[in-house]
């Protein structure tokens with residue numbers, strides 16, 4: 001669902017003068033970039049930076065200096081301490097110094113392909129959110145009248161388990177980043193209370209407090225919850241993806257939602273659409289955070305964008321065909337159009353930034369639209385049924401079909 005809040009949460013403190021990292025963010029280890037020395041040309045670096053990762057020059061020019069032979073990156077906000085990344089003199093030199101990542105590109109995998117379309121592919125499915133008893137806390141939950149509550153995390157998990165079953169038959173190896181309605185992180189809102197307090201203090205600064213003690217306590221408690229289900233949970237998943245699962249790609253499974261027309265009285269909307277996200281479109285305040293700047297550079301330098309884009313375009317095409325829905329288009333600066341295929345956008349989310357391999361976010365369906373709501377209420381059934389005025393398969397089945405077709409198209413597009 002709507003990931004807008006994410007960016008605001010992690011950008012707090014993002015001024016260019018004070019030392020700054022995201023809440024719960026690790027102190028950046030710039031030596032992580034050592035393995036990318038001489039692995040990209042000046043032209044290729046600048047193109048990826050401008051077209052995918054940081055579209056506005058004014059947002060990066062205080063942090064990143066590019067010339068023919070090297071890129072210099074400011075290591076810490078407010079300090080004249082620069083990391084120097086030597087550049088390749090030509091594409092041949094760059095190719096020779098290409099770093100071997102834990103994931104393999106679709107081109108490489110297809111070269112090894114055997115009889116089945118996804119043989120060799122290790123695919124991780126990441127069902128968004130937590131669902132279950134956490135769905136209300138994480139704001140991925142709504143109820144209309146006497147109908148059963150809609151929990152995005154539960155639907156995502158059901159979809160992921162079904163995709164996993166279908167993919168086995170196509171030769172892929174599949175891992176689930178979350179396989180139950182429970183968090184991956186060991187932290188809890190309570191264990192993060194100290195960090196929540198620090199975060200609150202950072203926001204308050206020297207301002208005179210305007211809220212009562214009780215109100216403040218409630219606010220800190222809420223911040224602890226946000227740190228738990230968003231920051232800490234996604235960081236734990238990233239560790240699992242990068243250190244344990246080490247897949248060739250990750251598919252993050254979500255359902256989108258539209259803002260309620262009147263928040264006090266929830267009424268379903270008419271809008272229904274799909275879109276797919278790659279990593280990109282870092283905002284000025286995000287690039288100003290030392291850890292996010294480093295994480296962006298790892299994504300840029302490991303060249304995951306090429307596969308990310310191919311996969312996202314195949315998924316967008318497949319959702320268009322399978323659902324018949326229109327593509328969603330962003331209007332604000334928090335997203336960038338990626339390629340020409342409609343419905344494919346770049347955004348900076350914690351998960352698609354921290355998962356080092358190619359990762360796409362699927363955002364099909366507006367869960368609080370009239371049509372999708374009645375489809376969700378009809379549950380997961382076999383075959384076709386009249387739902388919301390049309391004969392159709394269940395939403396879960398349709399979602400699964402679209403993802404499987406998208407993955408096969410991605411692999412096939414790299415056939416030699």
Ligand SMILES: [Zn+2]
Nearest residue numbers: 001128254255
């Ligand atoms: Zn979601």
